[in-house]
Amino acid sequence: MSFEVTILGNSSASPTHxxxxxxxxxxxxxxxxxxxxxxxxxxxxxxxxxxxxxxxQIFISHVHGDHILGLPGLLLSMNLMKREQxxxxxxxxxxxxxxxxxxxxxxxxxxxxxxxxxxxxNKRSVVFENLFYKVIAFPLFxxxxxxxxxxEERSKLKKLNMxxxxxxxxxxxxxxxxxxxxxxxxxxGKWIKNEELTFPAALPISYAxxxxxxxxxxxxxxxxxxxxxxxxxxxxxxxxDRAVYTMHTTAKQAGIVARQAGxxxxxxxxxxxxxxxxxxxxxxxxxxxxxxxxxxEGKTFILE
Amino acid sequence: MSFEVTILGNSSASPTHxxxxxxxxxxxxxxxxxxxxxxxxxxxxxxxxxxxxxxxQIFISHVHGDHILGLPGLLLSMNLMKREQxxxxxxxxxxxxxxxxxxxxxxxxxxxxxxxxxxxxNKRSVVFENLFYKVIAFPLFxxxxxxxxxxEERSKLKKLNMxxxxxxxxxxxxxxxxxxxxxxxxxxGKWIKNEELTFPAALPISYAxxxxxxxxxxxxxxxxxxxxxxxxxxxxxxxxDRAVYTMHTTAKQAGIVARQAGxxxxxxxxxxxxxxxxxxxxxxxxxxxxxxxxxxEGKTFILE
Numbered sequence: 001m002s003f004e005v006t007i008l009g010n011s012s013a014s015p016t017h018x019x020x021x022x023x024x025x026x027x028x029x030x031x032x033x034x035x036x037x038x039x040x041x042x043x044x045x046x047x048x049x050x051x052x053x054x055x056x057q058i059f060i061s062h063v064h065g066d067h068i069l070g071l072p073g074l075l076l077s078m079n080l081m082k083r084e085q086x087x088x089x090x091x092x093x094x095x096x097x098x099x100x101x102x103x104x105x106x107x108x109x110x111x112x113x114x115x116x117x118x119x120x121x122n123k124r125s126v127v128f129e130n131l132f133y134k135v136i137a138f139p140l141f142x143x144x145x146x147x148x149x150x151x152e153e154r155s156k157l158k159k160l161n162m163x164x165x166x167x168x169x170x171x172x173x174x175x176x177x178x179x180x181x182x183x184x185x186x187x188x189g190k191w192i193k194n195e196e197l198t199f200p201a202a203l204p205i206s207y208a209x210x211x212x213x214x215x216x217x218x219x220x221x222x223x224x225x226x227x228x229x230x231x232x233x234x235x236x237x238x239x240x241d242r243a244v245y246t247m248h249t250t251a252k253q254a255g256i257v258a259r260q261a262g263x264x265x266x267x268x269x270x271x272x273x274x275x276x277x278x279x280x281x282x283x284x285x286x287x288x289x290x291x292x293x294x295x296x297e298g299k300t301f302i303l304e
Numbered sequence: 305m306s307f308e309v310t311i312l313g314n315s316s317a318s319p320t321h322x323x324x325x326x327x328x329x330x331x332x333x334x335x336x337x338x339x340x341x342x343x344x345x346x347x348x349x350x351x352x353x354x355x356x357x358x359x360x361q362i363f364i365s366h367v368h369g370d371h372i373l374g375l376p377g378l379l380l381s382m383n384l385m386k387r388e389q390x391x392x393x394x395x396x397x398x399x400x401x402x403x404x405x406x407x408x409x410x411x412x413x414x415x416x417x418x419x420x421x422x423x424x425x426n427k428r429s430v431v432f433e434n435l436f437y438k439v440i441a442f443p444l445f446x447x448x449x450x451x452x453x454x455x456e457e458r459s460k461l462k463k464l465n466m467x468x469x470x471x472x473x474x475x476x477x478x479x480x481x482x483x484x485x486x487x488x489x490x491x492x493g494k495w496i497k498n499e500e501l502t503f504p505a506a507l508p509i510s511y512a513x514x515x516x517x518x519x520x521x522x523x524x525x526x527x528x529x530x531x532x533x534x535x536x537x538x539x540x541x542x543x544x545d546r547a548v549y550t551m552h553t554t555a556k557q558a559g560i561v562a563r564q565a566g567x568x569x570x571x572x573x574x575x576x577x578x579x580x581x582x583x584x585x586x587x588x589x590x591x592x593x594x595x596x597x598x599x600x601e602g603k604t605f606i607l608e
Binding site: 021039042063069104143144301 | 317318319320321324325342344346347350351367368369370373374376377380381384398399401402405406411412439447448554
């Protein structure tokens with residue numbers, strides 16, 4: 001099952017020529033998602049040869065410009081390409097008010113369905129699920145209502161113990177039920193416990209995205225045991241005052257979140273334009289959590 | 305007197321990785337203007353090393369996304385840079401409704417003054433003038449209310465005929481009045497006509513910008529005698545039907561506008577993403593108006 005994340009932008013609010021505002025592309029089981037959509041996202045998709053036509057869901061963390069200003073243009077380009085399949089957009093209520101006003105005055109009629117899904121930024125909730133994955137929104141702590149997103153594979157099927165199944169001559173039509181955890185009843189009426197028929201399923205994989213937030217213990221709880229945690233690290237720790245004032249996190253704090261949450265890997269991003277060299281940010285985060293990487297634009301991280 | 309135009313974007317609504325939506329930077333007498341501000345304009349300014357801090361006026365032709373979606377982000381970045389001087393934005397009334405909604409929900413307070421100047425898209429009018437130049441908006445013919453802009457040097461001062469002035473012993477404190485066209489009265493009460501004291505002023509230079517429009521004779525009248533005419537050429541003439549349907553112009557028609565308006569030079573831009581190679585567009589426009597150039601991103605055109 002594919003599960004990978006490509007970084008499209010790693011800049012905070014003030015982009016540079018070489019660093020773009022927040023956006024990430026997620027491919028999970030051939031479902032194609034965007035998380036956040038800062039200015040220039042459609043050009044970044046073109047740069048990294050990701051077809052915008054296949055994106056079906058867009059998750060927006062909050063309505064600051066560096067997370068949404070690429071969205072109207074992306075939707076307009078999809079329209080010009082005569083997209084047919086619907087698109088689903090998940091975000092705070094304010095997002096849809098902004099989109100509505102823009103599309104009203106620019107006199108835009110879409111040739112495809114646009115479904116708006118309001119995310120409540122005040123509580124943890126499953127905002128989407130299908131057979132393959134679910135997306136959970138959870139509160140972050142920023143200057144406007146903001147959520148992070150946790151993308152989790154659905155629980156995997158157990159693996160059949162074929163030696164036992166064949167010895168008991170279980171018809172294969174029961175296999176799916178057994179893989180999903182059900183016990184089996186023989187024609188003679190004897191119940192065989194599922195544990196005797198299967199091996200445990202592999203653990204589901206999860207990706208946590210924390211866009212803009214203060215360092216807060218509730219975030220640690222929200223992203224517990226993520227296989228990969230993306231966390232903003234707008235400033236280095238010598239600018240903690242500035243981070244607190246603007247409700248952002250330092251690289252050191254991002255490392256602490258990853259360590260305390262038991263994440264397997266940390267990716268840091270959303271860098272202030274003041275930092276030309278990202279190496280010191282990486283080293284600071286690694287001082288708390290060694291398995292840290294920079295959210296390098298164009299890089300694809302594979303979850304496995 | 306400096307008067308130059310730098311192309312920041314030459315793409316129509318659907319940008320590519322290498323071509324960006326409409327925006328142009330104008331430096332006239334050390335006043336720094338933007339015309340249109342498509343998505344990614346602030347990154348293009350950074351790419352071409354143009355300081356956004358010095359831009360004081362932004363002129364927006366219409367509220368289609370490829371002409372405005374870079375504006376909120378640019379203003380936000382100016383705010384983050386703690387800009388102090390005011391900015392003046394000129395555009396149709398709908399522009400300011402869109403900006404207001406975005407800045408309301410993104411909870412933005414500006415640390416500098418933002419002055420909104422509503423441009424009436426239905427009539428030709430002077431929307432700004434100072435000692436050095438004036439900006440005239442004029443109607444274009446597109447799917448939403450749209451104006452072009454004509455940036456004209458103010459009438460230049462006449463050149464003194466120093467031989468006559470010195471022979472008449474005219475005090476130099478009168479020179480400015482004479483340069484501006486006034487007659488001179490000698491201490492004996494004799495009036496000397498201005499024509500005897502001066503040579504004619506050089507003709508003022510003008511730049512005309514026609515963003516998105518149908519081919520229409522009224523546009524030709526509006527840009528008459530422009531030194532440089534920028535005109536959209538979204539399609540080639542074999543797609544005239546598409547150009548008419550979407551209310552755009554073909555390269556051939558742009559050439560006709562330039563020729564019939566008596567422009568000295570034509571720059572064509574706003575190219576559809578369908579054209580990888582821009583050479584055929586250039587040749588088509590040149591078939592009507594030989595002194596045509598492509599609006600190549602990063603290129604500066606000097607008006608002299």
